[in-house]
Amino acid sequence: MQTIIEIKNLRKIYKDNKVALDDVNLNIFKGEIIALLGPNGAGKTTLISNICGISSITSGDIKVKGFDVVENYREARKCIGIVPQELSFEPFEKVINTVNFSRQLFGKKPNEKYIENLLKKLSLWEKKDQIIRSLSGGMKRRVLIAKALSHEPDVLFLDEPTAGVDVELRKDMWNTIKNLQNSGVTIILTTHYIEEAELMANRIAVINNGKILLIDKKDNLIDRMSKKTLIIHTNSKINKIDKALGKFKLRISKDKKNLEYDYSPNKKKTGITTLLNEIKKTGIELIDVQTKQSNLEQIFVEILKND
Amino acid sequence: MINFRSIKAIYIFEMSRTFRTLIQSLISPILSTVLYFIVFGTAIGNNINFTNEIPYGAFIVPGLVILTISMQSVNNASFGIFFPKFLGTTYEILSAPISYVEIVIGYVGASATKSFCLGLLILITSTFFVDLNIKFPILMLCMLLLSCVSFSLLGFIIGIVSDNFEQINFVPMIIITPLVFLGGSFYTIDVLPDFWQTITLLNPIFYLVSGFRYSFFGTGEVNILISIFSISLFILLCIIIIWRIFKTGYKIKT
CATH class of the missing domain: 3.30.70 (Alpha-Beta Plaits)
Structure with a gap:
């Protein structure tokens, strides 16, 4: 299988000397859904932040499609889309404008057709002229996904995509994620919902106290450990x-x-x-x-x- | 290679905020300036004469422009970068394939553009109240632009280091406004006692107002080159601070 993200000996130590990531080694393969499973504070979000450039790396290497995230950050970041845990928006912006902004921020030419298809796929097309503030929580989450996919990334990070979402919306989100995988996007999902990892992921990495304790195919893991x-x-x-x-x-x-x-x-x-x-x-x-x-x-x- | 498309995205996004908040961005500062003209320029100004050649109403025009654009530049730039921090949307800027220099150009460029346009509008407004003959129009435009950029850079720094709205408002209200008022915007420093004249020489905005006034009337309280040098030094200082902020990730990255 082709490796799309390669993480070697990654360490992240915060200013208060808290070790958030401790010698993390991880390869993520093209087209898979990998779930990073761990309790709160395990280091899941820090790992994503390090890969995406949101927080700085203390030591180690991360390559996305062969591009180093520090030395070749422009090329590496073009391949990545991120959906954060919090619903973070400019509340008075229209859906279509915020999605177009994200696309251009990532250096892509405007492409009305692509954005239209994307919004239709996420059931947002009808809401495109509404301001984000007026949308429901589930819709807002989908707008974040649309923003993350607006520049046609190869890899999508979903940080706790269903945190605080009701059962129906959660199932809806799972369908969306599966459809994204079918369209060729590699998905890295952090979650502390075991059910979500069990249902969605091809592989599962268990992370705790900044260390990857275990990584395996979901079925192997269940077979091996069950x-x-x-x-x-x-x-x-x-x-x-x-x-x-x-x-x-x-x-x-x-x-x-x-x-x-x-x-x-x-x-x-x-x-x-x-x-x-x-x-x-x-x-x-x-x-x-x-x-x-x-x-x-x-x-x-x-x-x-x-x- | 410079990522112009990303810069443009930030620039347009920031500029569009102006049109959403037109009253706050344009009408309010213009109205304030008109009131200054009415009160200081017309009502009181007729009884004041600092220089024999320049009517007081015209004399205060450069100071009023600096007063408004300094406040607006700082406000625009500080809110521009503080808002994403407050809303939690900086993740998108930080994860985009864009350099720190490009981020600064986008935000500071938009802020400076807004202030520059506002400065021009105030100048146009002032012609309704006073006869204004600008001696060095190109120099005036350059000084206006440099002022907008320098205060926008300062605003950008304030926006990054501030943790809440109170801190954002602190610097403009407590530091910049007094410096502009005491920097010779409404008077020449030779009317001050010697001690306060010396103190005024430590005020960077004094050099800015003096240089700007020179471009209008051909006379300033200090040499125009000293004014240009002071603004350039201020811009350089802001750039160094911003460079350090991004280099260390201070209050931006964890």
């Missing part, structure tokens, strides 16, 4: 686990009717057959058996706990 739980429903109350079952590290459910057994589905031997045989020997009568897969949220919590 645990399954076997829930064994019995027809009698279980107060104590039989000694013979001690080696399986079973748990008793709250209603004391089920036994729970964690196992890794990727291992050759899960221990399920042996467990069920041992349970049979103890005389416990089984009613039902079911499995539960851990989701990305549980994996995320696990990773942060181990950090």
Whole structure:
């Protein structure tokens, strides 16, 4: 896969000596959606700000399409569009004017057709002559996306695009992001909504305390890190686990009717057959058996706990 | 290579703000100047005579122009850059493929243009009240332009270093207005006691007003070259400060 952004040994230390990014290495591939997942203050926005030139780099290298963001900042920045976390606008400006301004600010010739198509794609064309202040929150967010895409960038940074957005608008935003990816734009998404990362991203990077703790394809990550739980429903109350079952590290459910057994589905031997045989020997009568897969949220919590 | 399109985008965006706030940008300063002319030029001015050759009404024209354009230049430029900071839209300027010099040209250029036009409008307005024969019109236009640029650069610095609206208004109200009033805008310094004459020589705006007045009447209180040198020095100082601000990212970048 073609690398579009290459980050090497990136460090960012603020004036108060707070280390915001600590030796970050990351390659972002063309056409993918990569989610930067991390709690508040993890360094997600700082990373984006460093790539886009909004904050200065302490040390390390960042290249966008092969252009160094410091030495060849003009070429590098032409490739980038950014949608900030906050809804930041000149409130009395018309939608069409602010989008045209962004395009020209990035050195592009005016292109009415492109802007018209862009606004139509984002369902903003009807609102083009309205002042931004009069728009709803969701519309404002879309105007920010339109501004970021106005100069036809190859890479789009979306910093918490659905923060504070209601469920319906969030789904709407997810569709928009997917459509953008289909049109060939590489998307870097920061979020602390696990569901968003799980649904949208091709790859997920978990970031905490300025370090990338883990980066992998979403499916690999879930496969690699996931645990399954076997829930064994019995027809009698279980107060104590039989000694013979001690080696399986079973748990008793709250209603004391089920036994729970964690196992890794990727291992050759899960221990399920042996467990069920041992349970049979103890005389416990089984009613039902079911499995539960851990989701990305549980994996995320696990990773942060181990950090 | 200079990114003219980006400069133009900032310039036009800033200029368009003028038309949205026409009363504040043009009508209000012109009205204030008209009132000065009526009060100082006509009502009181007929009883004042600093120089035998120049009527008082005409004498105060350069000072009034400097008074207005200095305030407007500082206000235009400081609000121009402070507003994006306040609204959080500086991210767009900082992430654009545009150099610091181009950013300054865009903002300061728009601010200076607005003030320059305003200065010309005030001059035109003054002709309704006094007979005005400008001795060196080209020099006058150059001095006007230099003044607009220098105060716009100062305004740009104020806009960057200010954290709130109170700070934005502090410098124009507390520093520039007194300096303009005490810089010989409405009188010649020889009417002051010796001590205050010496103090006035430390006021940079005195040289500006003197140079500007020279372009109107062919006489100034200091040599025109000293005036031009002073303005150039002031512009250079502002440029150095702005260069340092961008170099260090002070109050712009984290």
